[in-house]
Amino acid sequence: MPILYHEQSKEFHLYNKEISYIIEIMEDNQLGNLYYGKKVIDRDSFAHLHEEMKRSQAASHLPEPSKLYLQYTKQEYPSYGTGDYRYPAFEIKQNNGSRISHFEYIGHNIYKGKKKIEPLPAVYVEEEGEADSLEIELFDELTNTRLLLFYTIYAELPVITRSAKFIQEGTESICLTNAMSASIDLPDMDFEMLHLAGAWARERYVKLRKLEQGVQSVYSMRGASSTEHNPFLALKRPEATEHTGEVYGFSLVYSGSFLAQVEVCTHDMTRVLFGIHPNNFEWPLNTGESFQTPEVVMVYSDQGLNKMSQTYHKLYRTRLVRGKWRDKARPVLLNNWEATYMDFNEESILKIAEKAKSVGVELFVLDDGWFGTRDDDKQSLGDWFVDKRKLPNGISGLSEKIEAMGMKFGLWIEPEMTNKNSDLYRNHPDYIISVPGRFESLSRTQHVLDFSRKEIVDYIHSMIAGIIRESKISYIKWDMNRYITECYSRAALPEEQGMVMHKYILGVYDLYTRLITEFPDILFESCASGGGRFDPGMLYFAPQTWCSDDTDANERLKIQYGTSMVYPLSSIGAHVSAVPNHQLGRLTPIQSRANVAFFGAFGYELDLNKLTEEEIEAVKEQVRYYKENRSLIQQGNFYRLKSPFEGNDTAWIVVSDDKSKAIAGYYQRLNKVNASWLRLQIKGLDESTLYQVSSLGKTMEAYGDELMNIGIIINRKDLNRTGGDFASLLFDFVKVK
Incomplete structure (x- = not known):
């Protein structure tokens, strides 16, 4: 039993093969901490670790x-x-x-x-x-x-x-x-x-x-x-x-x-x-x-x-992650947001979807703009009924057409918000979080619904669940695009107002619970203007999170590197987007955009019809490569090798549990002229295993100890071949049988 209670010394020892945590019942019957750290051998008493003494100005x-x-x-x-x-x-x-x-x-x-x-x-x-x-x-x-x-x-x-x-x-x-x-x-x-x-x-x-x-x-x-x-x-x-x-x-x-x-x-x-x-x-x-x-x-x-x-x-x-998608390989998706924003109709969506299918994409996601009269972000949040001007056959009809192509269909929602220009607000102005008589702060021209109230959660659930029931929906992107201001519930007593913030989150959890219970096959992805609610609580309900609205590959190096401090690669939504990048205007090689996005839940955020034939061939190869390796990427052991916060270069590697396969990514920010040699030391391989190492069609063989202790020489000519500035290389490691 890795939790022991020593009755004589009144001590608890929690331990396993790596750690020890020791609690004492002190002489005032309150709890003290004696130790937390690397495992120590148990003994009858650790009382000698208790420190106390009388000091000036101390209160006994x-x-x-x-x-x-x-x-x-x-x-x-x-x-x-x-x-x-x-x-x-x-x-x-x-x-x-x-x-x-x-x-x-x-x-x-x-x-x-x-x-x-x-x-x-x-x-x-x-x-x-x-x-x-x-x-x-x-x-x-x-x-x-x-x-x-x-x-x-x-x-x-x-x-x-x-x-x-x-x-x-x-x-x-x-x-x-x-x-x-x-x-x-x-x-x-x-x-x-x-x-x-x-x-x-x-x-x-x-x-x-x-x-x-x-x-x-x-x-x-x-x-x-x-x-x-x-x-x-x-x-x-x-x-x-x-x-x-x-x-x-x-x-x-x-x-x-x-x-x-x-x-x-x-x-x-x-x-x-x-x-x-x-x-x-x-x-x-x-x-x-x-x-x-x-x-x-x-x-x-x-x-x-x-x-x-x-x-x-x-x-x-x-x-922590639960349900069907916990251990299941995540589909390669294409989201239409940066391709069309809210300016689309069924014909333009199907045209993008057809191209996505042709390159091997498995899931098409329709983002914001499909409901109410949602032509911009100033209206219709909360009106969860289909805009027949854009989609005359509804979400049900569109989803059936997407499935007939051989892909799954996904849908964007933002259920926690409303605009004042909406039927929801006009019918229920008391549904928003706000203080009577005070100015109601605007953010993105929207307001937060009072999810501390069960009747409001019920109202939103009935509309969202209705859309899902009548359609073929395999994926939901759940967005949340503003923080709470004027925190006050019009249905709560004065002494209950300090409960609203926490009850709001409980309401969000309640709506998630109802939806995933009724629709257990749907893959949920949480989003909050990108990564504004990337936390373990969300992962309990949605196994992946849209990592950031910044889709620039170079910026994503820092974002995904930091995210990996806590969160698994399978939870990190990462997409290849268009250039010039919509957030920064940066031009980044399409290989680098994919080489960064591979280390996450992979997809695309662009109109493939606007790519050249050469780029389309590159996309087909990227999709093939990711499908072949996604189990390794999503379930392997991740090692950070070079930090983007400490230099010009970034590197990381993911290694299978049995150490028979691995993929490393190496990325440079800016190219350098007449520069020094580069060498990358690998982590996580088996020292005595012989590996075939492949990159850009070239192969070599080396034992794990050499790769980890001496490293791989990074050829700057190879980096230049893949783009110079913002160039990258992938290295595949396979055990030689």
Whole structure:
């Protein structure tokens, strides 16, 4: 059993072959943390790891001669106001105005497997033996509130998940004003904080900073996880690299506003807090009511950032994503958005689809503009009925024609939004999130529907499900194009307004659940102006996410590289688009556009009828190549080799589990004149295996140890042949039998 409780020392030891996590019940019956890191051999007591001493200005939490000063103690789920002056994991406002709590240990339960935490998404197990779980029960006698802390440790992965649940059992109501999913105190501050930041069209850039005393954090208060900051951070030792050294990863399975905060106290201890952002959050609990926090997935690596990423990739790809498409090869698709925008009719769509079929595309996706009177983005959101001016045979007729060609049909929707110029708004002006009497901020000329209200979710569900039922739809692209402003629900009581942000996300999850339950064969792709809601919560419902609205191959190197810190390649929507690129005006070789997009869920975002015959032949070869290798790309082990944030070149490789096949991509930003030699050291191969290495029709043979320790010489003439600036090369590795 990888979770042990030592009754004499009152300690819990969660461990597997890679990690250990040790919790103590302290003398005040609260929980302390003794250790988190590389596996250590179990012993009856780790009490010697507990650190406490009396310091000037410290407030003792127990009568003297106790030396339990919480300000200097590593805790497991700390509160504020009883001697610890650091940021707390939770806060409860009581009817008398007090915000002081004291939760004491009263019991625990250790069991095989992992329970669901519905209605929230979470990672799961398929067999009980995959993981073991611990529930620690604490109680505050004054408020009669029960607190459950949930821990799960996976048997074969260096993963621990955490969440918390508050249950009000007293006769008086309480109000949660802060409820983090997890807190962890580390004994020193010798870390660098890595996180993923950006904006629209440049999402998830890798950022690195050295920890200092004080608070450093990333967050969203936008009602979505956001393009600005991803709900992830990692703490790495300064000497840690992609492939060596100690790293702690933290990822929140949630799609709304969040806070990921690192606090270093003046005695150099580091506290990580992660959960729903407390701004605009108040959750009242009456007798018998409860609140469940989202889940934090913690990953420990002693082999650098890449090992952390591979752990997240495997866990999220196989135990977060669900349903038919979890393990199924994703279809090659063509989306008409950058080909036509909203200016199309059935004839022009079928013409694009016919060309797509001729090059081997398997799925045609109709994007925005098919409903209401949607000729621009200022109207008709929420009017989910077909515009017969453009599509006289409806979505049902178009989908049947696409299927008759031998392709599947997909459809774009944006169910969470409306325009004021729409039948929905004219009939139901109270359906939008807004404050009576206040200006209603515009973003993209649209407003957010109040999904905290079940009747609005029901209304949208009835229309969307109706369209799907009458048509042959195999794929849904679910978009979300603006953040929440004026957060107020016209159907909620004053004391319930602090619930709206979280209930909104629960409404989104509810609509997803209804649709995937009724239509389990549909492949859902989430989108939020590109990558504005690329988070683990979304992956629980939609196995892939449109990575960014920026389809320029050179820019995608940074975006996809950063995304790979947490998310598997199978989840990264990546398309070949037209040149000049619609976002940047850049001209990029068609080979490079594909060589970048291959490392994701692959497709096209252009009108193939506008390509030359030579380009069409290139597209046919790209589609053939991807189909041949997509299982390897989507299910293999991914290694980052060269960072686009550190130089002119980028490189990565994906390797099959048995190490018999691999594909590496090498990309240069700008060409150089009379430049030095280039050599690429590979990762992940078997040292003693002989590989045939192929690129641009040339082959060689070399053993894995040579390829990893000496590397491959990159021929600049080959790069020049493929385009010079923004050129790229692919290398195929196949085990020689």
